[in-house]
Amino acid sequence: MTRRTPLRAGRPTSLRSRLVWGAALLAAVAVLAAQTIGFLVLRSWLLDRVDQQLDDFHLPPQTFSRDIGPEQMPRSPDPGSVTLPSDFRITFYGASGHRRGILGGGEAPGPELPSSIDQLRLSGGRPGTVPAVSGDGHWRVEKKTGPGHTWYVVALPLDTFDGATAKLLWLNGIVLAATLTGLIALSRWVVRIGLLPLTRMERTAQDITAGDLSPRLPDTDLRTETGRLGTVLNTMLDRLQQALCEREFSEARLRRFVADAGHELRTPLTSIQGFAELALRHEERSSAERREGDRLIAQNAERISLLVDDLLLLTKLDKEPDYRRERVDLLAVAADSVSATAHQTHGHPIRLGPLSTGTAADQEELELVETTGDPHRLRQVAGNLLSNALRHTPPGTRVDVRVGAGRAGPTTGGTDRPGRTSPSPPLREGTRICVLEVADQGPGLSPEAADRVFERFYRADPSRSHHHGGSGLGLAIASAIAQGHGGRLELDTAPGRGSVFRLVLPAGPGTP
Template identity: 45%
Template sequence: MIRPPWRRWTLRTRMVVAVVALAGVALLITDFVAATTLRHFLAQQLDEDVRQLNRFGGGGPWPGGFGNRPQPDASRPGSGSGRSGPSATAPAQPGTGTQPSPSATALPDRTATAQPSPTATAPTGPSAAANQPPCEGRQNTAGFGGLPPGQGDTIVIYYTAQGREICYLSSGITPTEGPQLTLAQIEANAQATGREPPTRLFTATAASGQDFRVTVSRSQDGRYRVSAISMDRVENTANLVLLLGLGVGALVLLGLGFAAYSVVRIGLRPLTNMEHAAAQIAGGDLTARVPSPDPHTEPGRLGLALNTMLSRIEAAVTARAASEQRLRQFLADASHELRTPLTSIRGFAELYRRGGAPPGPELDETMSRIEQEAARMGLLVEDLLLLAALDEERPLQPSRVDLLSVAADTVRDAHVRTPGRTVELAGFEPVTVQGDEHRLRQVVTNLVANALQHTLPDTRVTLRVSHRGGDPAEEMFELPLARVVGPVVAAVGAELDPDLPVAVIEVEDTGPGVPPEHAARIFERLYRADPHRARSHGGAGLGLAIASAIVKAHGGRIELATSPGVGSTFRVLLPLYD
């Protein structure tokens, strides 16, 4: 199915076209309404002009007839009454409103035969001069004495009662160019002559198609006066206004189109920025963002939401990449840790097979080394399995655990394993938490073992148990304050409410401290500061990772505060339950 072309337009094009189209329709309607209103107003004015023409076109009120016919001047040759004299036979004078009618033309017959009016016969005698049409012996002059100027094609025609033309006044047209009327139309629209202007007007059409507004008056003796003014002035003015409105509207639409394009482009700029940002992200640049979104506008809020989403996506992708990198490093480290004891076991077994260890003390030493390496590999596998179990969030075995007892047992074990080292317990008030006692013992043991393995023989290691927070009114037992060794540089676990009571386990040493480049990764699995994997201090780099995983499983937090040359303090914070 072929899609319409407008469906392939951009949003900017659609909005501009819609604005221009709506404005065009509004302007078109406005132009037509204005032209129609003007035409109606001008038509009303034209009707009033026709009434004035009918009343004053014959020279003003005419008692008993059409108007006050001026009497011929007796001093002029040929003056007299009736149609005698030069004025009755004078030729038509171009450009004037007075046209003699030497051969009067009869109107077309009406559909039904008209009965002559009792007054249809022209009067004779001394009063005949007073009833003569005013167009005889007169010239068209400006003002009410003749035809009003500036009206366009104007004509006043006088007819007898039988419909024969007597004479006419015009602005330059002849009766044949004026409105085409029948006697029936004249009789139907005729009004008796009076001092009030006529109210009955109608539209008649000339042979050329030109429209006239017409009114008809009937004198007391039955003759008719037809007054007509062309409607060309009304139509031409209204059409001119309409054309001007259309032309101005076209210019307005052109300017509006450019203005709408600029406004829409500015309004859609945030969407354009989003489009560019999306294109950059699709190209692999996850750092692309929508620049400076305005939170007070809908596109701006959309841009803020998009930036937030992109930040989360970038963080998720970065975390995933880091996780994959840690997984690869973990697999490499685990493989190395497992390969080392396996290589030792295989080497001693091959030595025995080749007879390099004859029965006796040498063979016993070989078997002892094989056993040690196998046990070491077993411990490593158990640690890895423990981490996997903690990652799966397997349920612990909670019970009430006395942390002071756990700390005291750990100190005694350290004295047995390393009798030459100084390991002290600070504080002797019991602190009880709810947790898995075996796992918590493993945490304390790993922290103390880590301090002993990575410090010099003369370094002092202090284990401290305390609690903090809770109800200020509660009586708190006093504990020795921990030595300030430096800021917290690494932490793993939940953020604990400082207003809630927590149990604190601290393992402090006076060693060289943890270098800053290693402190941030100290709790990672299989991570050791020794890049050459030296065995001078032992360990596979899983002790602190296991400790942090166990603390997290208990809803706690483990922190490292260290400063080079001052020492280190590992602090475990656990929720304290009554």
């Protein structure tokens, strides 16, 4: 069995080389074609001039003399009866077809003609070309009819013709070589200039490969192919950099989430473990001590259960939120939340009123404000906002709960403006919305705290004490619910000016 040798692929050539040699080849073909056409046209013209001279040449009748004989036929020319140009040669053939004599002379070897006129092959009586008797020369010959069924062949040398064509061939060769050399040099320069944007792209790609994503391609002229390519690549790089930043942010957020979750779970688990070990080591404790230990174990277990429930709820809301779609009156939701938190006001006066739009036409009476959504989840959001306002403000701080409808804008809510933060994208300005606000006159939040207040496990309290807050998941859950309803949760705050948490939802069909 014979073993086949695999075919080796040829060495790939660069785009620059292909363009240069392709342009040189096309130029060579074009120049060679033009030179060939010019050479053929000039050769034909020169040969026609020679043929015209042969056609115009005729011997006068007195050129021939008659020998005394019974046939009285012309036999030979009279050398003294005609003067020929120096280049002409005339060969005479008698009536029998045999060569009889030659007229004309010169140093150049004469044409090689047959001894019989029948052996002279000229197509259609047109002139033909025959070689010289000796050397590399050629003669142009034409057969003509003489008196008395005789013939004579007129010949002209083609030395001038051959010399002109040979010089033209040499000149064409020199021009072709010079043209190709110049075209290759010019093509290399033009191609290098033309491919300069690609060279810059290559350098930029090398920088990006090294890990620097900030460089961008400078050639973005949409009128050129490289400019359009540069624009597309810059867009791709922007999206790639954005995706990498989002991935880094997501990874950092995940690490922070895991650390926060571990921190939240560690405290109650440590308490449970400590009280359990205490109960096992000191079985002789009094009943009051055992009841206190059991109560603390149950309390910390409840905290863990609530934390796990919140985490499961967040996971459910992020993955596949399942909301009921009913007509919900936000005014009733706000009133239920105020009633539910009446037992934990701690001296906070709570007022339920209409939404203020900052105009003289503000409503003075509460009206029905309907939207579409899950009433249970929306009550959860309202209760969370109101509980936060009561928990994070000093006793006696006034809390206002406002409900109303309007159009999305900087004043009413739903759009972005300086001093307003939200984890959700803004609504289109002018969209009909329903709003539930919980505003307090407490100390407010710093810009840094406001930017992170919707993060999971974040609490503005640096000590992370549970005496002034829950697990730090309430606002994250409320924001997820609001976004799941097509709206958003936002915060307007400033240090010393209180905080306004605003639930913005799309208005229902019956809301003006």
